[in-house]
Amino acid sequence: MRSYVNMSKKTNTLLFILLGTLFNVIITVTFFLLFLIIYSKFLYGRLNESAAAWVLPVFFVGAIVVSFLIYRLAIKILVKKVDMEKYFDPIFGRKPPRKS
Numbered sequence: 001m002r003s004y005v006n007m008s009k010k011t012n013t014l015l016f017i018l019l020g021t022l023f024n025v026i027i028t029v030t031f032f033l034l035f036l037i038i039y040s041k042f043l044y045g046r047l048n049e050s051a052a053a054w055v056l057p058v059f060f061v062g063a064i065v066v067s068f069l070i071y072r073l074a075i076k077i078l079v080k081k082v083d084m085e086k087y088f089d090p091i092f093g094r095k096p097p098r099k100s
Contacts (some may be wrong), residue, residue: 009089024071032063046049 007015039055047055 007089012087013089015089017091020071020075023074024067027067027070028063032059035059035062055072 036059039059043055
């Protein structure tokens with residue numbers, strides 16, 4: 001089996017995107033469920049119907065925001081520890097040099 005370093009940059013980039021997406025989805029679902037558990041323990045039955053109707057959309061958006069912040073922090077740490085140019089291809093390609 002080939003090591004991570006010997007794999008092609010395109011393969012590394014594809015795996016990075018797929019695993020990053022999976023990580024982000026897992027974080028989002030985890031926090032959404034956590035928010036629902038907290039709601040069921042402390043707020044269920046205490047809110048009127050109109051306020052309770054807003055709970056799911058607010059929790060969903062909140063879970064997305066929290067997962068974005070955690071994902072961003074994880075990427076910052078990864079960029080500091082790993083030489084990205086050495087292991088990954090640019091996703092959108094390099095910009096051509098400007099002509100004067």
